[in-house]
Amino acid sequence: MQRGTFQLMKSVNKSIVLNTIRIKEQISRAQIAKDTSLTPPTVSSIVRELMEEGLVVESILGNSSGGRKPTLLHINRELYVIGVDAGPETIDCAVTDVTGKIITRISNVLSENISKEDFLALLVSSIQSVVNDKYINTSKIIGIGVAMHGVVDVDTGTSLIAPNLHLHDIPIKSRLEEVFPYMVKVENDARAMALGEAWFGEHSDTDSMLAINFGNGVGAGIVIKGELLHGAQDIAGEVGHMTIDLKGDICSCGNRGCFQSYASGPAIASRFSNKFHTKEALTAADIYEQAIDGEKQAMEHLENTGEIMGIAIVNVIHTLNPERIVLGGGVMKSKQFILPSLIQTVEKRVLTERAKNTQIVVSELGDDATMYGAASLVLVELFDQQA
Ligand SMILES: [Zn+2]
Incomplete structure (x- = not known):
């Protein structure tokens, strides 16, 4: 489709109808009118436009016990x-x-x-x-x-x-x-x-969500009512560079003690090597393998990492108070060792009982997130x- 096609989506009502069809997966015109409070003629004319543009298709379903079969609309999956x-x-x-x-x-x-x-x-x-x-x-x-x-x-x-x-x-x-x-x-x-988490990760029921990626670095994004929050100067969500230790190591950004220099994959590995003076260069994945094999030092190191993550996440909860926090990235493959201490730390430190209800989940989208x-x-x- 050529650029510019969707500039025609200038009508708010049209996007409301399109979104209703998307979320419901399949729906009748009458039900759209009920759900959106638009009049049936308005819905019909918008649906006609959407079908002409190839965005929406209809299929006839339902039983044939007399009367008209209900026609259901759905988003054209061949887009x-x-x-x-x-x-x-x-x-x-x-x-x-x-x-x-x-x-x-x-x-x-x-x-x-x-x-x-x-x-x-x-x-x-x-x-x-x-x-x-x-x-x-x-x-x-x-x-x-x-x-x-x-x-x-x-x-x-x-x-x-x-x-x-x-x-x-x-x-x-x-x-x-x-x-x-x-x-x-x-x-x-x-x-x-x-x-992507908000869109494909079964989080459309959430009004406010923060997703943090723990990989080579620590990055995050904030999604409010389905839209990304960029912030006034475009740095909303830079939780990886939140200072959690005044005397910590120098981070790639030049500051000391950033969250990223504790919880990224390379940081988890280097903290382990420094703590236990390991001879070979380990990766975070190696430490996870060791923990799986029951090596106590590796297990404790990941639990300790979970505690640090918990502290950072409490800071985020106190700033943004999102409904849900989604944790993703390669590091979260160690969730069985990280998550219990992380959640325990959050529950211990958040200011109110109600804030303990913040949903903390691990991404299900995996490496393709x-x-x-x-x-x-x-x-x-x-x-x-x-x-
Ligand atoms: Zn930094």
Whole structure:
């Protein structure tokens, strides 16, 4: 689908109807009118438009015991979105349908010291190869969402600082729009992941949610009523750089004692090595394996990490008081060792009894959470009334 198609979604009522159909999965026109308080003629005319645009399709269901069979509407599942999880080690690219089902995917390794031009060229060729898949009808592609580590200017779709690639000012959106005729959205990877959690992770019942990714770094995103919170200066959700120890180690950001320098995968490994003077260089995954094997030091180290995470999460609860906190990333594979002490710490430290009800859950989207997040950047544009 050409760029600009969805600028026609200017009617708030239209996006309300579209969203109602999406959330209910299948629904009759009469039920939409009841749920939205719009008049039946208004609903009918909006549905007609949505069907003409190919966003909504109908199917005849129900029993045939006389009278008219009820016609149910649902979102056209043959619409596609491209989600790209770009870096720092690989470019993972998938085509999903609007329900998040992956149709085709590809992963390309980023070489060390890659140049800006080579990065953009690999990004384009990765997308090109999934677009060319024989199962994809390119006229049904809605847009491209790119989740990029580091600092992103969302308005221009530029990667301002990509620290792990040692690159800056990468014009992702403008380059992709030169090559592809689709809408392009670029967002920080942790924020995209948070949006993906809200969109695909069964959290649509939640008004306020924070998702934290524990990987090579610690990133997070805040989703309020289905929308990402960016903040006045665009740094809302940077919980990885919240100071939790005045005298702690120097973080990649230059400050001392950031949460990230305790709870990222590499930080968990280096704290373990320092504490127990291990000879070989361990990774957080090795420590998890040791804990699984019943090694006491490894188990205690992960429990202690859970306690530190709990302290940071209490700070977040006291600042934002979200309904739900979703924990994701490779580190959370150790959830059996981390989660009990984390939750215990939260329950011990939060200010009120009621705040103990904050739901703390581990992501079920796994390693693809960020790619789903990238796809959701486009879906939000489509379904959001501001689009
Ligand atoms: Zn920091």
